[in-house]
Amino acid sequence: MSSDIITTQENNQSQDLIIQPPSSGLSLQGKITVPGDKSISHRSLMLGAIAKGETTIEGLLLGEDPRSTAKCFRAMGAEISELNTERVVVQGIGLGNLQEPRDVLDAGNSGTTLRLMIGLLASHPDRFFTVTGDNSLRSRPMSRVVKPLQKMGATIWGRENNNLAPLAVKGQKLKPFHYHSPIASAQVKSCILLAGLMTEGKTTVTEPALSRDHSERMLQAFGAELEIDAATNSVTITGQPELTGQHVIVPGDISSAAFWLVAGAIVPGSELVITNVGVNPTRIGILEALEMMNADITKENERIVAGEPVADLRVKHSKLRACTIAGSIIPRLIDEIPVLAVAAAFAEGTTIIKDAAELRVKESDRLSAMATELTKMGAKVTELSDGLEITGGNALTGQEVDSYTDHRIAMSLAIAALATSGITTIHRAEAASISYPNFVATLQQVV
Numbered sequence: 001m002s003s004d005i006i007t008t009q010e011n012n013q014s015q016d017l018i019i020q021p022p023s024s025g026l027s028l029q030g031k032i033t034v035p036g037d038k039s040i041s042h043r044s045l046m047l048g049a050i051a052k053g054e055t056t057i058e059g060l061l062l063g064e065d066p067r068s069t070a071k072c073f074r075a076m077g078a079e080i081s082e083l084n085t086e087r088v089v090v091q092g093i094g095l096g097n098l099q100e101p102r103d104v105l106d107a108g109n110s111g112t113t114l115r116l117m118i119g120l121l122a123s124h125p126d127r128f129f130t131v132t133g134d135n136s137l138r139s140r141p142m143s144r145v146v147k148p149l150q151k152m153g154a155t156i157w158g159r160e161n162n163n164l165a166p167l168a169v170k171g172q173k174l175k176p177f178h179y180h181s182p183i184a185s186a187q188v189k190s191c192i193l194l195a196g197l198m199t200e201g202k203t204t205v206t207e208p209a210l211s212r213d214h215s216e217r218m219l220q221a222f223g224a225e226l227e228i229d230a231a232t233n234s235v236t237i238t239g240q241p242e243l244t245g246q247h248v249i250v251p252g253d254i255s256s257a258a259f260w261l262v263a264g265a266i267v268p269g270s271e272l273v274i275t276n277v278g279v280n281p282t283r284i285g286i287l288e289a290l291e292m293m294n295a296d297i298t299k300e301n302e303r304i305v306a307g308e309p310v311a312d313l314r315v316k317h318s319k320l321r322a323c324t325i326a327g328s329i330i331p332r333l334i335d336e337i338p339v340l341a342v343a344a345a346f347a348e349g350t351t352i353i354k355d356a357a358e359l360r361v362k363e364s365d366r367l368s369a370m371a372t373e374l375t376k377m378g379a380k381v382t383e384l385s386d387g388l389e390i391t392g393g394n395a396l397t398g399q400e401v402d403s404y405t406d407h408r409i410a411m412s413l414a415i416a417a418l419a420t421s422g423i424t425t426i427h428r429a430e431a432a433s434i435s436y437p438n439f440v441a442t443l444q445q446v447v
């Protein structure tokens with residue numbers, strides 16, 4: 001039965017995902033385990049590589065993005081075992097010991113790989129590095145990390161006034177710096193903190209709103225000295241600490257759980273339990289937004305695993321209502337806005353999403369992508385310069401839509417299709433494997 005509802009088909013070297021709910025509608029049931037957190041997976045590989053001794057990682061995300069990180073750090077001398085979810089072993093080479101790679105470092109589709117890594121490269125004196133990525137990454141802004149690194153004394157070249165990859169980096173002994181970032185970005189914050197690791201003295205980053213704090217937690221666990229001032233959203237790192245390999249347990253990714261939270265909320269008669277989800281306070285904006293929308297979500301079995309809060313999440317269908325999502329909640333749900341737009345299309349009233357211009361420079365322009373594709377399906381969406389205005393209640397119908405090769409767009413559209421009449425075909429749906437390799441299999445399991 002379920003295999004008729006969710007099918008895939010090769011199409012011109014990419015994959016179509018075809019979703020055809022029965023005319024009686026679907027109800028989603030089951031227990032789901034989502035893959036490991038993408039942000040924590042990257043950081044565990046990177047810190048493992050630069051620490052002294054052995055790091056073991058349990059629950060690593062096997063998506064394309066962490067694979068890019070592993071490949072880059074292997075090319076710079078770290079020994080990283082074959083990637084699997086049970087136990088990855090990283091033999092760290094010690095702080096300051098990244099070797100000059102003989103080839104270009106390729107971050108693939110991963111902004112986190114490139115932006116975090118460049119903080120380390122820029123602070124390795126006398127070594128030369130070149131870094132690039134895929135089509136999408138080569139059009140994303142890098143001056144947000146290049147400029148503050150230059151203020152610390154870094155030497156970096158790139159296209160369009162050093163803004164676009166490929167980038168060339170000549171490592172230098174950097175100077176400590178207090179960076180007031182104009183954007184709340186964990187990638188920017190983490191890049192500067194990683195550069196600060198190698199820099200004598202204290203390096204501080206202040207951000208306008210708190211972004212995810214996985215770097216801070218993991219750096220402290222590996223032995224770095226950090227001062228955190230919550231009142232001003234500032235973090236200070238003291239340079240040249242002794243970093244020691246750790247055992248990292250990666251929780252399930254709340255950004256992947258978000259697809260099932262919205263699916264369970266919008267598809268009548270559904271009840272899903274998503275186990276082992278990371279519920280770090282800097283990531284749970286999605287839970288707060290769905291709660292404002294009257295979603296029925298309960299946190300069960302809350303616990304702390306290796307320094308990160310974890311819970312099981314139970315979602316039941318409910319009648320959603322519109323809300324406004326803006327301001328300091330935005331960095332805490334930045335990756336969940338595409339799927340929140342889907343929830344809004346099924347909510348009563350007009351949902352307003354503002355202060356989210358950052359979405360225009362993600363793996364795709366996510367505001368434009370969601371406005372265009374949801375409109376094709378019959379939703380009432382107005383694109384704002386920094387957000388979306390979505391009036392729910394229009395019944396959606398299946399259409400041919402596109403992922404823009406963006407994993408979160410592919411999966412968000414698949415969730416919309418579950419509560420839609422007719423057939424939805426999502427082109428280039430293989431993009432989901434960037435952060436969620438088993439997405440289609442799980443979809444087949446719950447329908």
Ligand code: S3P
Nearest residue numbers: 039112184185186187188334335
């Ligand atoms: C990430 C930070 C966020 C997020 C990305 C992962 C991280 O990006 O969108 O998927 O792991 O630090 P920004 O820092 O650019 O907001």
